[in-house]
Amino acid sequence: MKKNxxxxxxxxxxxxxxYKAFKEGEASGCRTMQIFTKNGSRWxxxxxxxxxxxxxxxxxxxxxxxxVVSHDSYLINLASPKEELLxxxxxAFLDEMERCExxxxxxxxxxxxxxxxxxxxxxxxxxxxxxxxxxxxxSGFKVKALIETTAGQGxxxxxxxxxxxxxxxxxxxxxxxxxxxxxxxxFVAGYDITTKAAYEKTMSxxxxxxxxxxxxxxxxxxxxxxxxxxxxxxxxxxEGTLGDAPFKFIMQDERFAAVPKxxxxxxxxxxxxxxxxxxxxRGFAAG
Ligand code: ZN
Ligand code: MN
Ligand code: MN
Numbered sequence: 001m002k003k004n005x006x007x008x009x010x011x012x013x014x015x016x017x018x019y020k021a022f023k024e025g026e027a028s029g030c031r032t033m034q035i036f037t038k039n040g041s042r043w044x045x046x047x048x049x050x051x052x053x054x055x056x057x058x059x060x061x062x063x064x065x066x067x068v069v070s071h072d073s074y075l076i077n078l079a080s081p082k083e084e085l086l087x088x089x090x091x092a093f094l095d096e097m098e099r100c101e102x103x104x105x106x107x108x109x110x111x112x113x114x115x116x117x118x119x120x121x122x123x124x125x126x127x128x129x130x131x132x133x134x135x136x137x138x139s140g141f142k143v144k145a146l147i148e149t150t151a152g153q154g155x156x157x158x159x160x161x162x163x164x165x166x167x168x169x170x171x172x173x174x175x176x177x178x179x180x181x182x183x184x185x186x187f188v189a190g191y192d193i194t195t196k197a198a199y200e201k202t203m204s205x206x207x208x209x210x211x212x213x214x215x216x217x218x219x220x221x222x223x224x225x226x227x228x229x230x231x232x233x234x235x236x237x238x239e240g241t242l243g244d245a246p247f248k249f250i251m252q253d254e255r256f257a258a259v260p261k262x263x264x265x266x267x268x269x270x271x272x273x274x275x276x277x278x279x280x281x282r283g284f285a286a287g
Contacts, residue, residue: 012030030065034070041074070100089130101141112127151231224241252287
Protein backbone atom coordinates (compact mmCIF):
# COMPACT_ATOMS: atom_id res chain seq x y z
CA MET A 1 0.00 0.00 0.00
CA LYS A 2 1.20 3.47 -0.83
CA LYS A 3 1.92 5.74 2.12
CA ASN A 4 -0.20 8.63 0.89
CA UNK A 5 -3.37 6.57 0.66
CA UNK A 6 -6.12 7.10 3.26
CA UNK A 7 -5.65 5.29 6.57
CA UNK A 8 -8.49 2.80 6.14
CA UNK A 9 -8.84 -0.92 6.77
CA UNK A 10 -11.00 -3.60 8.32
CA UNK A 11 -11.29 -6.06 11.17
CA UNK A 12 -9.48 -9.23 10.11
CA UNK A 13 -9.35 -12.77 11.43
CA UNK A 14 -6.32 -14.25 13.19
CA UNK A 15 -7.37 -17.87 12.54
CA UNK A 16 -4.20 -19.95 12.39
CA UNK A 17 -2.00 -17.37 14.16
CA UNK A 18 -1.99 -13.60 14.84
CA TYR A 19 0.31 -12.91 11.87
CA LYS A 20 -2.18 -14.53 9.44
CA ALA A 21 -4.38 -11.42 9.55
CA PHE A 22 -1.92 -9.54 7.32
CA LYS A 23 -2.50 -11.77 4.28
CA GLU A 24 -6.23 -11.07 4.52
CA GLY A 25 -5.67 -7.37 5.10
CA GLU A 26 -3.36 -7.22 2.12
CA ALA A 27 -5.89 -8.97 -0.12
CA SER A 28 -8.59 -6.44 0.79
CA GLY A 29 -6.33 -3.41 0.33
CA CYS A 30 -6.09 -2.44 4.01
CA ARG A 31 -3.60 0.20 5.14
CA THR A 32 -4.58 -0.35 8.78
CA MET A 33 -6.36 -3.21 10.53
CA GLN A 34 -8.12 -4.39 13.69
CA ILE A 35 -7.68 -7.84 15.21
CA PHE A 36 -8.57 -9.81 18.31
CA THR A 37 -5.28 -10.96 19.83
CA LYS A 38 -7.13 -14.13 20.86
CA ASN A 39 -10.62 -15.57 20.24
CA GLY A 40 -12.97 -12.64 20.92
CA SER A 41 -15.67 -14.73 22.55
CA ARG A 42 -13.45 -16.65 25.00
CA TRP A 43 -11.99 -15.72 28.38
CA UNK A 44 -8.49 -16.94 27.68
CA UNK A 45 -6.31 -17.91 24.78
CA UNK A 46 -3.00 -19.61 24.44
CA UNK A 47 -0.04 -17.27 24.93
CA UNK A 48 1.48 -15.67 21.84
CA UNK A 49 4.83 -17.36 21.23
CA UNK A 50 7.97 -15.35 20.53
CA UNK A 51 8.08 -16.98 17.09
CA UNK A 52 4.53 -15.78 16.30
CA UNK A 53 5.29 -12.29 17.59
CA UNK A 54 8.34 -12.19 15.32
CA UNK A 55 6.29 -13.34 12.32
CA UNK A 56 3.70 -10.68 13.18
CA UNK A 57 6.31 -7.91 13.09
CA UNK A 58 7.82 -9.25 9.87
CA UNK A 59 4.41 -9.28 8.22
CA UNK A 60 3.69 -5.73 9.41
CA UNK A 61 6.97 -4.67 7.85
CA UNK A 62 6.38 -6.56 4.60
CA UNK A 63 2.82 -5.32 4.01
CA UNK A 64 3.16 -1.81 5.50
CA UNK A 65 -0.21 -2.31 7.21
CA UNK A 66 0.01 -0.12 10.32
CA UNK A 67 -1.20 0.69 12.86
CA VAL A 68 -2.81 -2.60 13.79
CA VAL A 69 -5.26 -2.07 16.64
CA SER A 70 -6.82 -4.64 18.94
CA HIS A 71 -10.40 -5.13 20.17
CA ASP A 72 -10.96 -6.78 23.53
CA SER A 73 -13.08 -9.87 24.20
CA TYR A 74 -16.85 -9.34 24.34
CA LEU A 75 -17.03 -11.20 27.67
CA ILE A 76 -15.07 -8.58 29.59
CA ASN A 77 -17.15 -6.24 31.77
CA LEU A 78 -15.05 -3.76 33.72
CA ALA A 79 -18.26 -2.25 35.15
CA SER A 80 -19.61 -5.46 36.65
CA PRO A 81 -21.17 -5.15 40.11
CA LYS A 82 -20.43 -8.86 40.68
CA GLU A 83 -17.08 -9.29 42.41
CA GLU A 84 -16.27 -12.61 40.73
CA LEU A 85 -16.97 -11.41 37.18
CA LEU A 86 -15.17 -8.13 37.81
CA UNK A 87 -12.02 -9.95 38.96
CA UNK A 88 -12.16 -12.22 35.92
CA UNK A 89 -12.65 -9.19 33.65
CA UNK A 90 -9.70 -7.29 35.10
CA UNK A 91 -7.42 -10.33 34.74
CA ALA A 92 -8.58 -10.88 31.15
CA PHE A 93 -8.10 -7.21 30.24
CA LEU A 94 -4.59 -7.23 31.71
CA ASP A 95 -3.84 -10.28 29.56
CA GLU A 96 -5.17 -8.37 26.52
CA MET A 97 -2.89 -5.43 27.36
CA GLU A 98 0.10 -7.78 27.65
CA ARG A 99 -0.68 -9.27 24.23
CA CYS A 100 -0.78 -5.77 22.73
CA GLU A 101 2.59 -4.94 24.31
CA UNK A 102 4.11 -8.11 22.92
CA UNK A 103 2.93 -7.25 19.39
CA UNK A 104 3.64 -3.51 19.72
CA UNK A 105 -0.02 -2.54 19.16
CA UNK A 106 -0.76 1.09 20.12
CA UNK A 107 -4.47 0.77 20.95
CA UNK A 108 -6.73 -1.70 22.75
CA UNK A 109 -10.33 -0.81 21.93
CA UNK A 110 -12.88 -1.75 24.56
CA UNK A 111 -16.54 -1.37 25.43
CA UNK A 112 -16.98 0.33 28.80
CA UNK A 113 -19.33 -2.45 29.94
CA UNK A 114 -22.77 -2.91 31.51
CA UNK A 115 -23.99 -1.87 34.93
CA UNK A 116 -26.49 -4.79 34.98
CA UNK A 117 -28.84 -3.06 37.38
CA UNK A 118 -26.41 -1.24 39.66
CA UNK A 119 -27.18 2.06 37.91
CA UNK A 120 -25.25 4.17 35.43
CA UNK A 121 -23.28 6.29 37.87
CA UNK A 122 -22.14 3.24 39.87
CA UNK A 123 -21.24 1.47 36.63
CA UNK A 124 -19.17 4.36 35.32
CA UNK A 125 -17.30 4.69 38.63
CA UNK A 126 -16.65 0.94 38.59
CA UNK A 127 -15.10 1.13 35.11
CA UNK A 128 -12.86 3.98 36.26
CA UNK A 129 -11.81 1.99 39.36
CA UNK A 130 -11.01 -0.97 37.12
CA UNK A 131 -8.79 1.24 34.94
CA UNK A 132 -7.04 2.58 38.05
CA UNK A 133 -6.26 -0.98 39.14
CA UNK A 134 -5.19 -2.02 35.64
CA UNK A 135 -2.94 0.97 34.96
CA UNK A 136 -1.20 0.39 38.31
CA UNK A 137 -0.64 -3.27 37.43
CA UNK A 138 0.44 -2.47 33.88
CA SER A 139 2.90 0.23 34.84
CA GLY A 140 5.10 1.29 31.94
CA PHE A 141 2.91 -0.28 29.24
CA LYS A 142 2.67 1.77 26.07
CA VAL A 143 -0.71 0.51 24.81
CA LYS A 144 -3.59 2.96 25.25
CA ALA A 145 -7.09 1.80 26.14
CA LEU A 146 -9.61 3.33 23.73
CA ILE A 147 -13.13 3.50 25.08
CA GLU A 148 -15.62 2.86 22.28
CA THR A 149 -18.85 4.83 21.88
CA THR A 150 -21.70 2.34 22.23
CA ALA A 151 -25.27 1.97 20.99
CA GLY A 152 -26.81 1.93 24.48
CA GLN A 153 -28.59 -1.41 24.28
CA GLY A 154 -29.78 -2.86 27.60
CA UNK A 155 -27.69 -1.60 30.51
CA UNK A 156 -24.63 -0.88 28.36
CA UNK A 157 -22.66 2.20 29.33
CA UNK A 158 -20.89 4.57 26.96
CA UNK A 159 -23.74 5.72 24.71
CA UNK A 160 -23.19 9.39 25.56
CA UNK A 161 -20.09 11.57 25.41
CA UNK A 162 -20.88 12.52 29.03
CA UNK A 163 -20.44 8.87 30.08
CA UNK A 164 -16.98 8.82 28.53
CA UNK A 165 -16.08 12.09 30.22
CA UNK A 166 -17.23 10.77 33.61
CA UNK A 167 -14.92 7.77 33.24
CA UNK A 168 -12.04 9.98 32.11
CA UNK A 169 -12.44 12.30 35.10
CA UNK A 170 -12.30 9.40 37.57
CA UNK A 171 -9.23 7.71 36.07
CA UNK A 172 -5.94 8.86 37.62
CA UNK A 173 -3.63 8.07 34.70
CA UNK A 174 -6.10 9.30 32.12
CA UNK A 175 -3.38 10.10 29.58
CA UNK A 176 -3.48 6.33 28.97
CA UNK A 177 -7.07 6.60 27.66
CA UNK A 178 -8.44 7.63 24.29
CA UNK A 179 -11.68 7.08 22.34
CA UNK A 180 -12.90 5.01 19.42
CA UNK A 181 -15.85 6.55 17.56
CA UNK A 182 -18.13 3.86 16.11
CA UNK A 183 -20.28 5.53 13.44
CA UNK A 184 -23.13 3.01 13.80
CA UNK A 185 -23.23 2.99 17.60
CA UNK A 186 -23.05 6.76 17.98
CA PHE A 187 -25.80 7.34 15.42
CA VAL A 188 -28.25 4.86 16.93
CA ALA A 189 -27.38 6.33 20.34
CA GLY A 190 -28.77 9.64 19.09
CA TYR A 191 -25.88 11.65 17.58
CA ASP A 192 -26.69 12.72 14.04
CA ILE A 193 -23.90 13.13 11.46
CA THR A 194 -25.95 12.74 8.26
CA THR A 195 -25.89 16.42 7.25
CA LYS A 196 -22.88 18.73 7.29
CA ALA A 197 -24.47 20.88 10.00
CA ALA A 198 -25.31 17.87 12.18
CA TYR A 199 -21.82 16.44 11.66
CA GLU A 200 -20.16 19.68 12.75
CA LYS A 201 -22.44 19.94 15.77
CA THR A 202 -21.76 16.37 16.90
CA MET A 203 -18.01 16.71 16.41
CA SER A 204 -17.85 20.01 18.26
CA UNK A 205 -19.82 18.41 21.10
CA UNK A 206 -17.27 15.61 21.14
CA UNK A 207 -14.45 18.15 21.11
CA UNK A 208 -15.73 20.21 24.00
CA UNK A 209 -16.36 17.19 26.26
CA UNK A 210 -13.58 14.81 25.26
CA UNK A 211 -11.12 16.69 23.05
CA UNK A 212 -11.06 15.85 19.34
CA UNK A 213 -7.33 15.00 19.63
CA UNK A 214 -8.32 12.05 21.84
CA UNK A 215 -10.44 10.54 19.08
CA UNK A 216 -7.81 8.01 18.05
CA UNK A 217 -9.77 5.48 15.97
CA UNK A 218 -12.99 5.21 13.98
CA UNK A 219 -15.12 2.12 13.50
CA UNK A 220 -16.71 2.61 10.09
CA UNK A 221 -20.13 0.96 10.06
CA UNK A 222 -23.39 1.99 8.50
CA UNK A 223 -26.49 1.23 10.61
CA UNK A 224 -29.54 -0.92 9.98
CA UNK A 225 -31.76 1.04 12.39
CA UNK A 226 -32.42 4.73 12.80
CA UNK A 227 -31.16 7.67 14.84
CA UNK A 228 -31.85 7.07 18.54
CA UNK A 229 -33.05 3.49 18.02
CA UNK A 230 -30.26 2.08 20.26
CA UNK A 231 -30.16 -1.03 18.05
CA UNK A 232 -26.60 -2.18 17.31
CA UNK A 233 -26.83 -3.76 13.85
CA UNK A 234 -24.11 -2.94 11.33
CA UNK A 235 -24.82 -2.37 7.63
CA UNK A 236 -22.51 -2.00 4.63
CA UNK A 237 -21.17 1.51 4.01
CA UNK A 238 -23.74 3.66 2.22
CA GLU A 239 -26.47 0.99 2.39
CA GLY A 240 -27.98 1.84 5.76
CA THR A 241 -29.60 4.70 7.63
CA LEU A 242 -26.34 6.72 7.61
CA GLY A 243 -25.78 6.60 3.86
CA ASP A 244 -22.66 7.87 2.08
CA ALA A 245 -22.58 11.45 3.38
CA PRO A 246 -21.15 10.95 6.91
CA PHE A 247 -18.32 8.80 5.58
CA LYS A 248 -17.47 11.50 3.05
CA PHE A 249 -17.42 14.12 5.81
CA ILE A 250 -14.98 12.06 7.88
CA MET A 251 -12.79 11.01 4.94
CA GLN A 252 -12.44 14.65 3.91
CA ASP A 253 -11.93 16.02 7.44
CA GLU A 254 -8.29 17.07 7.82
CA ARG A 255 -8.48 16.60 11.59
CA PHE A 256 -8.88 12.87 11.05
CA ALA A 257 -6.33 12.30 8.29
CA ALA A 258 -3.98 10.38 10.63
CA VAL A 259 -6.76 8.54 12.50
CA PRO A 260 -7.27 4.86 11.52
CA LYS A 261 -10.73 4.07 10.11
CA UNK A 262 -11.74 0.42 10.44
CA UNK A 263 -14.66 -1.46 8.88
CA UNK A 264 -16.68 -3.87 11.05
CA UNK A 265 -19.30 -4.55 8.41
CA UNK A 266 -20.61 -8.03 7.51
CA UNK A 267 -18.30 -10.40 5.60
CA UNK A 268 -19.53 -12.54 2.73
CA UNK A 269 -18.17 -15.86 1.54
CA UNK A 270 -17.82 -15.29 -2.17
CA UNK A 271 -17.16 -11.56 -2.43
CA UNK A 272 -14.62 -9.43 -0.61
CA UNK A 273 -17.00 -6.80 0.76
CA UNK A 274 -14.15 -5.14 2.66
CA UNK A 275 -12.21 -4.56 -0.57
CA UNK A 276 -15.33 -3.08 -2.19
CA UNK A 277 -16.00 -0.75 0.75
CA UNK A 278 -12.37 0.40 0.94
CA UNK A 279 -12.46 1.22 -2.76
CA UNK A 280 -15.59 3.27 -2.19
CA UNK A 281 -13.98 5.10 0.75
CA ARG A 282 -10.90 5.94 -1.32
CA GLY A 283 -13.28 7.56 -3.77
CA PHE A 284 -14.88 9.57 -0.93
CA ALA A 285 -11.46 10.80 0.15
CA ALA A 286 -10.72 12.00 -3.35
CA GLY A 287 -13.90 14.15 -3.29
ZN1 ZN B 1 -16.48 -2.62 19.66
MN1 MN C 1 -17.32 -1.01 16.89
MN1 MN D 1 -21.46 -2.88 17.15
